[in-house]
Amino acid sequence: MFHIVLVEPEIPQNAGNIARTCAATGCVLHLVKPLGFEISDKYLKRAGLDYWPFVDVRVHENFAEAEAALRGVPFYFFTTKAKKCYTEIPFEKGCALVFGKETAGLGEELLKAHRESCVRIPMLGERRSLNLSNSVAVAVYEGLRKHDFEGLEKQGDLHRLKWDD
Numbered sequence: 001m002f003h004i005v006l007v008e009p010e011i012p013q014n015a016g017n018i019a020r021t022c023a024a025t026g027c028v029l030h031l032v033k034p035l036g037f038e039i040s041d042k043y044l045k046r047a048g049l050d051y052w053p054f055v056d057v058r059v060h061e062n063f064a065e066a067e068a069a070l071r072g073v074p075f076y077f078f079t080t081k082a083k084k085c086y087t088e089i090p091f092e093k094g095c096a097l098v099f100g101k102e103t104a105g106l107g108e109e110l111l112k113a114h115r116e117s118c119v120r121i122p123m124l125g126e127r128r129s130l131n132l133s134n135s136v137a138v139a140v141y142e143g144l145r146k147h148d149f150e151g152l153e154k155q156g157d158l159h160r161l162k163w164d165d
Contacts, residue, residue, distance in 0.1 A: 001151070002027045002143055003073065003096040004136055005066055007110070010036030010102050017133035023051035025140055026151060030069075032060045036101070063110065070096050075117055078139060079106050080129050082118035089119055091143030102132050 004027050009015045015037065022029045031039075039059070060066040067075070074095040078086065100106035111118055121130060121138055130138070144152065 001025060001093060001147070002091070002140060003030055003070055003094065004028065004140070005030040005032060005063075005070075005075075005096050005098040006101075006132075007032045007063055007066075007098060007106060008034055008036070008101040009132070011132070012037035014102060014132045018136045019055045019057065020051045021133070021137050021140055022056075023054035025144060027140060028056045028058065030058050030060060030066050030096075032063050032066050035059075075114060076139075077106055077111060077114050077118045078121065078135060079111055079118050080120055081105075081111060082120040084119050086119040086121055086139055087142060091146045093147065095143075097136070097139050097143070099132060099136060105129070 002025075004018060004022055006015060006018065006029070009031060015031065015035075019029055021027070039057075058066075058069065060069065074090075074092050075098055076086070076089050076091075076095060077098045079100070098106065121135055123130065129135070144150075
């Protein structure tokens with residue numbers, strides 16, 4: 001449904017949790033180097049549990065390479081510095097949702113180059129930011145909501161649950 005682009009992610013548990021979100025929603029995960037962990041990192045795998053076979057993961061040497069791979073795709077850059085709320089974007093099918101590293105977010109140069117495509121998730125002003133994996137989940141599910149959760153199980157599709165009468 002969407003492309004999730006993590007620019008220089010540092011914490012394997014976050015990347016693993018995001019991979020799990022991608023597996024559950026059909027999103028493609030793009031990891032932009034340098035990474036703060038090895039792809040084989042046990043913490044990365046543990047956080048993603050047994051979902052890794054269901055995730056389309058693509059690794060890029062730098063953001064320019066990721067951008068070239070997604071040529072023609074709308075990009076939205078998530079940052080606490082944006083004025084526009086993430087609920088204001090159309091979340092076109094196949095768009096790229098870009099998130100920065102946990103300690104510093106996206107670089108100023110990248111944000112300035114894409115100022116009109118920057119969005120934020122609202123929160124109390126004196127707070128620094130949400131956890132990266134939580135931010136990705138918030139964004140992905142808002143986009144899915146805007147598409148009526150197309151392709152996903154919805155209420156009434158609970159065939160996996162066994163209820164006692």
